[in-house]
Amino acid sequence: MDLEQHLYWHSHKITKQDRQYVHGHKSYVLWFTGLSGSGKSTLANALECELYQLxxxxxxLDGDNVRHGLNSDLSFSEHDRKENIRRIGEVCKLFVDAGCIVLTAFISPYREERKKVRKLLREGEFIEIYVNCPLETCEKRDPKGLYALAREGKIKNFTGISSEYEPPINPEIIVDTDEKSIQENVDDIIQYLLDKRLL
Known part of the structure; x- marks a missing residue:
């Protein structure tokens, strides 16, 4: 007999709504997705600073940081990329249940995997933010030197070069880090959250 057959969900007296009340705000996920070098981490950091001030x-949850710990056992194969996002989705669900606002900065190249994370949460708790930036601009920035290595064939399965990126079809927010400044994009996101009464 498998132990998995004897796993049961335990309900707790303190609910997500109770925790939101203590924090004084709703909890949700701000999911930044886009190519490497598009500005996801920079934008998430700038936005968090503003939310902290409030x-x-x-x-x-930043892609590189998470791969140093929780997902250090995963490669960049298609299978492991999907598992990477699955795990992050479950962590996001825990943060939302804890009453926190979680910001994620992951390339998360596949629409289906992002859709699966959305389904883990209640309506309105998953806010997909497409960090739209042309590949050419991302390559010019190349903050980690990864595009150059990918072009030389030294990095395999690199999104935008040897691996596909599927942009969101109907994201809640689209930000343009090629034409707008980080502060302008932060202001746009803050305005969205205000309009949706999430702040």
């Missing part, structure tokens, strides 16, 4: 409880 007294909100936040946490950033």
């Amino acid at each position: 007294g909100l409880s936040t946490y950033i």
Whole structure:
């Protein structure tokens, strides 16, 4: 007999709504997706600073940081990329249940995987932010030197070069980091959150 057959969900007296009440705000995921070098981490950091100044409880899950710990056992194969996002989705669900606003900065190249994360949460708790930036601009920035290595064939399965990126079809927010400044994009996101009464 498998132990998995004897796993049961335990309900707790303190609910997500109770935790939101303590924090003084709703909890949700701000999911930044886009090519490497598009500005996801920079934008998420700038936005978190503003939310922090407003007294909100936040946490950033950054692609590179998470791969140093929780997902250090995963490669960049298609299978492992999907598992990477699956795990992050489950962590996001826990943060939202804890009453926090979680900001994620992951390339998350596949629409289906992002859709699966959305389904883990209630309506309105997953806010997909497409960090739209032309590949040419991302390559010019190349902050980590990865595009150059990918072009030389030294990095395999690199999104935008040897691996596909599927842009969101109907994201809640689109930001343009090629034409607009980080502050302008932060202001646009803040305005969206205000309009949706999430702040």
